[in-house]
Amino acid sequence: MAHAHRPGHSGHRSPAHAAPHPGAADAPATPGEPPNGLPEILDLDAALFAPHLTALTGRIACLAGDDVRHIVDIGAGTGTGTFALLERFPAARVTAVDSSPAMLDRLAGTARDRGLGDRVRTLEADAGAGLPGVVDADLVWASASLHHLDDPATALAGIRAALRPGGLLAVAEVDGTPWFLPEDGSSGGLEARCREVLNALRTEHLPHMRADWGALLAAAGLPVEQERAERWELRSPLPEGAGRYAYLVFERVRGALDGRVGPEDLAALDRLLDGGPLDVRHRDDLAVRSTREIWMARRPADHG
Ligand SMILES: C[S@@+](CC[C@H](N)C(=O)[O-])C[C@H]1O[C@@H](n2cnc3c(N)ncnc32)[C@H](O)[C@@H]1O
Structure with missing residues (x-):
């Protein structure tokens, strides 16, 4: 793992313990640690919906182009986006940002196990307060994470500053608990x-769970090029x-x-x-x- 960077925390953390993903329920946890079961849920979500994710990273590549070298994964969790994007962009490295050291440790371990340690850097930070030292990103990915950040305007200003001019931001949000x-x-x-x-x-x-991200992105100087809702479905x-x-x-x-x-x-x-x-x-x-x-x-x- 390249340069696991652990700056001190900047005060308030978004309540990751109240983090329902993919739309799962709130559960008590030690502050800063993922709630029980969440890492396994994230990994299962990644595995089950892998074909949908592959299709999505394909559409991202159509907009971002082939020459993507630096990707930032905001609220990376166990690395669903990190690993899908490393596969899609073979010349890229990823800065995986999360406020949870346990999530980052797990992501770093997976990267090592997959022989990808030299393409992943972990950064423990409150992504809502800016992205210290992160610049010139070709692509920023934020999946099921923006709604955790305290102040969307500050968070999006930090993301914009981390992107190179012309760089792409891909945001995915889940509409709630999956149906079974x-x-x-x-x-x-x-x-x-x-x-x-x-x-x-x-x-x-x-409170930002169902924010109007299209309007917030535009207001932050990040004009939206595509917006769509996708139903991801697996049947018997x-x-x-x-x-x-x-x-x-x-x-x-x-x-x-x-x-x-x-x-x-x-x-x-x-x-x-x-x-x-x-x-x-x-x-x-x-x-x-x-x-x-x-x-x-x-x-x-x-x-x-
Ligand atoms: C629901 S999970 C999504 C993980 C991953 N992006 C995915 O799609 O599977 C949300 C992640 O955001 C992280 N998170 C919550 N608040 C954060 C903050 N203020 N700064 C950085 N990461 C944060 C949590 O620790 C958690 O790993």
């Missing part, structure tokens, strides 16, 4: 009710790991909703986790559905 249960009504609307309560919780903890037969992914997400949902939904819904959630016939680890009637909103914006080239 059959759409035939057999679950009695359980997921919809849970998502409603979770969304209210997130709005409380993460699901790939290996999907049952475990559903289990981990529902486990976190169950933890976050304790005392916040009625006893019938808690009992229904328990039945998805209890090893019985409805346990999501053993069912063949599940799907995985998630919506990603994508914005591609560019720092204008300098003229004169």
Whole structure:
């Protein structure tokens, strides 16, 4: 791993422990450490949706061009974007930025295991307060991370300063907890009710969760070139790991909703986790559905 850089923290950290990804529930954790289960959820999300991610990095390459040398991954987590982009851009190196040392350690270990240690630098920083020493990036990637940052305007100014003129910013945000249960009504609307309560919780903890990123990007001097919502969907037969992914997400949902939904819904959630016939680890009637909103914006080239 090249230069693991650990500057001191600049005061407030965004509540990563209130970080639902991919739309999973809030869970208590030691400040600065990822909540229980989140790293495994992120890795499973990356593995299950790898074909969608490959298609997305292909569209990024169409806008960014082939000559991408320096990529910055904001709120890199376990490295989903870092590794997908290293594969897409073989001449590039990545600066992986995260406020969680545990996430960065895990990402660094994966990079070493994959023989990519010399192409990845980790930077522990609050990306909402600027990106110290990061300049001349050809591409900045921010997936499920911008909504964690305290002040979008300050954060986007820092990202703009890190980009070279003409450099591209790709933002992806998740619309909430993924859907797993059959759409035939057999679950009695359980997921919809849970998502409603979770969304209210997130709005409380993460006020920028559903911000108008297109307008914020434009206001920050990063005009948007593409904006789209993509439905990422996996249907039966699901790939290996999907049952475990559903289990981990529902486990976190169950933890976050304790005392916040009625006893019938808690009992229904328990039945998805209890090893019985409805346990999501053993069912063949599940799907995985998630919506990603994508914005591609560019720092204008300098003229004169
Ligand atoms: C939901 S995860 C997304 C991880 C990864 N980008 C992905 O798509 O799988 C959000 C990440 O943002 C990080 N994060 C939260 N607040 C941050 C901040 N203020 N500065 C840098 N990273 C932050 C968290 O530690 C976590 O790793």
